Amino acid sequence: MSKEIAIIVDGVSKDFRLPHEKIDSVKSLFVNPFNKNRKKFEIQRALHDISFKIPKGEFFGIVGRNGSGKSTLLKIIAGIYQPNEGTVSTNGRLVPFIELGVGFNPELTGRENVYLNGALMGFSGKEIDGKYKAIVEFAELERFMDQRLKNYSSGMQVRLAFSTATLLADSDILLIDEVLAVGDADFQRKCFAYFKDLKRKGKTVVFVSHDMGAIREYCDRAVLIEKNEIVFSGTAEETAREYTRLFLPDVYSAQQNEENQKKHNEDKVRNKGKWGAGGISISKVTTEKGVFNQQKDKYILISYTVTPDKRDYEDELMLGIAIKDGAGRVVCGTNSKIAQFDKKIAITNKTKKITATWKVPNIFSEGEYSVEPAVDSVTRGELLEWWDDAIRFRVINEQNTPYVVSPAMSLTISLS
Amino acid sequence: MYLKLKEKYRYSIVLLRELVITDFKLRYKGSFLGYVWTLLRPLALFAILYVVFVYFLKIGASIPHYAVYLLLGIVLWNYFTEVTMNGVSAIVGKGDLLRKLHFPRYVVVVSGSFSALINLTINLIVVGFFMLLSGTPFTLNALWLLPLTIELFIFALSIAFLLSALYVKFRDINYIWEVVLQAGFYATPILYPISLVIGRSPLIAKIMLLNPVAQIIQDARYHVVTSQTVTTLGAVRHWYAYAIPFAIIAIFCVVSVWYFKKRSPKFAEEI
Numbered sequence: 001m002s003k004e005i006a007i008i009v010d011g012v013s014k015d016f017r018l019p020h021e022k023i024d025s026v027k028s029l030f031v032n033p034f035n036k037n038r039k040k041f042e043i044q045r046a047l048h049d050i051s052f053k054i055p056k057g058e059f060f061g062i063v064g065r066n067g068s069g070k071s072t073l074l075k076i077i078a079g080i081y082q083p084n085e086g087t088v089s090t091n092g093r094l095v096p097f098i099e100l101g102v103g104f105n106p107e108l109t110g111r112e113n114v115y116l117n118g119a120l121m122g123f124s125g126k127e128i129d130g131k132y133k134a135i136v137e138f139a140e141l142e143r144f145m146d147q148r149l150k151n152y153s154s155g156m157q158v159r160l161a162f163s164t165a166t167l168l169a170d171s172d173i174l175l176i177d178e179v180l181a182v183g184d185a186d187f188q189r190k191c192f193a194y195f196k197d198l199k200r201k202g203k204t205v206v207f208v209s210h211d212m213g214a215i216r217e218y219c220d221r222a223v224l225i226e227k228n229e230i231v232f233s234g235t236a237e238e239t240a241r242e243y244t245r246l247f248l249p250d251v252y253s254a255q256q257n258e259e260n261q262k263k264h265n266e267d268k269v270r271n272k273g274k275w276g277a278g279g280i281s282i283s284k285v286t287t288e289k290g291v292f293n294q295q296k297d298k299y300i301l302i303s304y305t306v307t308p309d310k311r312d313y314e315d316e317l318m319l320g321i322a323i324k325d326g327a328g329r330v331v332c333g334t335n336s337k338i339a340q341f342d343k344k345i346a347i348t349n350k351t352k353k354i355t356a357t358w359k360v361p362n363i364f365s366e367g368e369y370s371v372e373p374a375v376d377s378v379t380r381g382e383l384l385e386w387w388d389d390a391i392r393f394r395v396i397n398e399q400n401t402p403y404v405v406s407p408a409m410s411l412t413i414s415l416s
Numbered sequence: 417m418y419l420k421l422k423e424k425y426r427y428s429i430v431l432l433r434e435l436v437i438t439d440f441k442l443r444y445k446g447s448f449l450g451y452v453w454t455l456l457r458p459l460a461l462f463a464i465l466y467v468v469f470v471y472f473l474k475i476g477a478s479i480p481h482y483a484v485y486l487l488l489g490i491v492l493w494n495y496f497t498e499v500t501m502n503g504v505s506a507i508v509g510k511g512d513l514l515r516k517l518h519f520p521r522y523v524v525v526v527s528g529s530f531s532a533l534i535n536l537t538i539n540l541i542v543v544g545f546f547m548l549l550s551g552t553p554f555t556l557n558a559l560w561l562l563p564l565t566i567e568l569f570i571f572a573l574s575i576a577f578l579l580s581a582l583y584v585k586f587r588d589i590n591y592i593w594e595v596v597l598q599a600g601f602y603a604t605p606i607l608y609p610i611s612l613v614i615g616r617s618p619l620i621a622k623i624m625l626l627n628p629v630a631q632i633i634q635d636a637r638y639h640v641v642t643s644q645t646v647t648t649l650g651a652v653r654h655w656y657a658y659a660i661p662f663a664i665i666a667i668f669c670v671v672s673v674w675y676f677k678k679r680s681p682k683f684a685e686e687i
Contacts, residue, residue, distance in 0.1 A: 016685065075684075079518035082681040102516045107445050108438065119434030120517055122427045 006173055006204040007054040007077060011086035014047040014072055046072045048228045050086070056172075057202040059195075061215040061222030061236055063243055069228045071177060074208050078175050092172030092204070095121050099177060101161030106150035110141060110160055113149050117164045127170075139163035166194060173204045192217075192402075212240040213365075213402035244398045273388035277380075279315065280308050280347070282373050284355075285390040294362050294397035294408065303357040304373045304390070308347050317345045317384075319356050320374040324389075326367045331404060332360070335376070363407035364395040428520050435527035440534060458539045462487050462546060475608055478644075481552040485641045487543050489606040489633045495536040496572050496629055497597055502528030503576020504583050504590045511687035521680040525580050529573045536565070552641060560639035568632050571665045578672035581679045584686050604630045610646045618651075625651050628661040 018041055047069045054060045064070040075081045077088055103120045104113050114135060118128040136142055139159040149157060176195075195218055198205055209215055215222055219236035224243055232242045274282070285304040292300055302321065319341075322333030336345060345354065356373075371393070374386040400406050444453045466483050469475055479485055506525045507514065514521070540561070547554065583589045604627060605613065613621040624630055625648040634647045649657045 080515065080684045099516050103513055105438070105442065107442055112438070112441065116434055116438050119430050120513070120519065122430060122519075124426075124430045125434075 004055050005053050006056045006058070006091050007060075007206070008089045009050055009052050009073075009077065009086070010088070012047060012050045012073070012076060012083040012088060013085040014045075014069075014076060014081060014083050016044045016046055018042045018044050045228050047076070047083075047225075050225075050230055052223055052230070052233065054204060054206065056092070056204055058221060059199055059205045059207060059219045059236075061219035061239065062206065062208045062225060063210060063212070063215055063222055063239060064225035065210060065247060068225045070208050070225050073225065074175055074177060074206065077206060090173060093122075093170075094173040094175070095171040100165055101157065104149060104157070104161065107148060109148055110145040110152070113160065114145075114164050117161070121165075123170075135163045135166065138166060162191065162194075171203075173206070174198065175206045175208075177208050210243075211402065212243055213400050213406075216240050217402065241398070273390070274385055275388075276375075276383045276385040277377070278309065278384060279313055279377070280306050280317070280375055280384050282306055282375060282385050282387050282390070285371060285373055285387070287371070287391060287393045289393075291394045291396060292362055292364075294364065294366075294395055294399065294406070297362055300360045300362050300364075300393065301357055302360060302371055302373075302391075303355060306347075306354040306356065306375055308351065312349050313347055314349065315347050315380075315384075316378040317347060317354070318376040318378050319345060319354075320376065321358050321360075322372040322374070323360070323364075324370050324372065325365075325404070326369070329404070331364065331369065333372075335374070361407070362395065363405045364397065365403065365406040366395055366397040366400040368392055368394050428523050431519055431523050432527050432530070435523065436530045436534070439527065439531040443531075454535065454538050455542065458491070458542045461490070462542065465490065469607065475612075478611065479609055480642045480644055481547075481550055483550055484543065484547050484552050485637050485645070486607070487546055488637055488641060491536065491539040491543055492568060492633050492636060493601065493604065493606050493629065494539070495532055496568060498532040498535060499529045499569075499572035500575050500579060500593065500597070501590075502532060503573075504579045504593055506576065506580040507683055508580075508583055508587075508687055514684050514687060521683055522577070522676065525576050525676075526573065529569065529576060532572075533569065547641075557639040561636055564632050564636050564639075567665065568629070570669060571628050571632075574665065574668040574672040577676040578668070581672075581676045581683075584679065584683055600627075600629070603627070604633065606633065610634065610651070614646065614651070621646075622652050625657075626660045626664075628665050631658070631661040 050073060052060075062070045062073060072081065076083050077090070078094070079088075101113075101117065103117055105116065108116065111132075114132065115125060115128055119125075136145055139156075139162070141156060141160060141163075144152065144156065149160075152160070195205070199218065205218075207215070207219055215236050221234065222236045222239035223230050224232040224239050224246075226246070231246075232239055234242070283305050285302070287300060287302050306317065306319070308315075318336050320333065320335030323331050325331050347354070369392065370389040371391045372386065372388055373390055375384045376382065377384050397406050399408060444450045447453060449456065465486060469486055470483050475482075503525055506528050507521065510524045513519075513524075544554075546552075579589055579593060603624060605624065610621055610625065610630075613624060625634065625646075631648040634645060637645050638647045638650075648661065651657070
């Protein structure tokens with residue numbers, strides 16, 4: 001193997017045998033040894049003829065949808081599964097960093113778990129001694145290391161697991177599954193800072209994900225796996241674009257999204273999630289469609305109707321809106337005062353209804369968003385109605401980033 | 417190639433060490449007396465056996481230092497039981513690890529047998545304590561325990577390898593093995609002196625003593641406790657008296673290692 005190549009995957013195929021009736025007791029072996037049905041099993045193809053080379057110091061992405069076989073491939077590179085055909089050769093110390101906190105035991109203290117986890121990754125007690133302090137500091141758990149893991153909060157456990165994993169900076173090749181990219185925002189920032197550090201140190205990293213933002217940001221090259229085969233390979237950017245092209249405008253799933261949204265929005269007609277002092281009610285919250293493509297739909301129009309509950313109701317209103325992402329974070333929001341709407345919005349006894357339409361620039365990252373309209377009384381200074389999760393829409397974004405918003409940004413350069 | 421081998425070997429040792437230590441730490445975690453139990457358990461067991469067999473049943477009246485004689489047999493048998501029972505669930509019990517990490521699979525089986533070895537050492541110390549109490553003389557012959565323990569270690573470990581690999585496919589191995597161990601406990605002269613069997617049928621006694629565990633226990637008693645006992649060689653009086661138990665161990669060893677090696681690449685998928 002050439003010195004410059006870290007991993008060679010050559011013609012790897014993998015099938016799983018799924019017996020119809022598993023022979024997992026001695027009885028089934030003896031009771032009916034001549035039953036022909038006993039030997040029937042289904043062969044499930046997991047990977048077919050996968051080949052690629054990864055040079056040293058490269059961040060290599062494996063992308064694909066769920067069930068495409070990408071995690072199986074990572075396990076084969078790690079040596080956990082044996083391929084049916086083909087070979088995998090690696091050059092350098094490889095630590096299969098498939099999951100954080102492998103082997104963590106709730107009955108052991110934080111300190112004991114660090115040593116156990118380290119040993120599982122191939123680091124001796126002496127090697128860990130030298131790094132122990134750094135691990136504890138990174139995890140910010142100095143005071144808790146002699147407590148048992150079961151008394152840790154889940155956030156503390158993840159922090160400890162991740163910090164222990166930083167030991168791996170000593171190995172040459174790292175295999176990282178997307179499960180790493182979970183946790184709260186702070187933790188993710190730490191993760192990503194760590195990846196960047198690995199890149200600077202020239203480690204070879206194999207990164208499995210279906211988050212194109214992460215692939216674009218960290219990987220040099222990537223392969224796209226679909227239906228157990230490599231369907232595309234190229235730079236991270238090209239592969240991410242191909243992935244987006246293949247799967248995002250997927251007509252069927254877009255339609256399904258539309259339908260889901262429609263169904264959700266119909267459910268919402270029943271006024272669930274409304275709260276406030278009352279006097280008026282919000283209804284007919286709509287967007288022009290359920291799925292917006294960030295590159296084509298520059299604006300998202302959101303309308304709702306405000307009607308007084310009683311005929312003689314008089315008030316001056318302030319209208320507001322908030323948009324939350326899938327994780328429940330408010331991405332953006334405003335009200336008529338902040339937006340400097342310069343007319344009075346008044347309800348008199350002549351008013352039947354007020355229809356408000358918000359024009360929101362489409363800056364959203366890919367995902368599902370919920371809209372929360374709200375109406376305040378200016379005269380009394382109280383909230384009349386707030387509607388949680390009144391309607392949902394979905395954004396697909398070919399220039400998606402892992403950040404809160406992904407507005408289309410353009411670049412101009414002047415050379416001089 | 418040499419470096420690769422060395423690296424693989426190093427990993428196994430690091431892992432083995434940590435697994436054995438963890439296992440020992442976890443064993444009595446959460447109990448009030450903690451590590452004291454490692455001594456207390458055999459002591460309590462021995463006290464019961466002593467009362468039952470020496471005061472009430474008086475089976476071993478013909479054998480000098482019968483209490484120690486009995487304890488030594490029980491301790492060695494318990495070691496055999498512990499290694500093999502640990503072995504059954506070694507691979508399946510660590511399924512979670514096996515699916516997520518690539519490490520030499522034999523390590524988890526070996527670590528179980530080392531944990532049992534720690535227990536055996538503690539138990540043997542307790543037996544030594546009983547020897548002092550009952551006035552059994554110590555002789556240099558007691559050093560024979562070392563090779564005999566190694567023999568038992570190899571035999572028990574071989575079976576553990578076979579059972580752990582079989583258990584991945586056949587989940588009733590643990591029940592079967594429990595029954596085999598029960599039967600084995602009575603088919604081995606542990607609670608009763610072998611002379612009782614010889615009195616009835618010398619042939620059956622000879623066959624019983626060809627069992628490697630029986631051979632080891634009787635030899636250990638002969639060297640450590642009293643020469644007034646029947647060893648395999650003493651009963652059979654033939655060269656094959658030792659050839660057969662050793663051959664049994666060798667066969668188990670080869671078959672188990674072969675089967676384990678053949679199955680181990682598939683463990684992660686099949687668990």
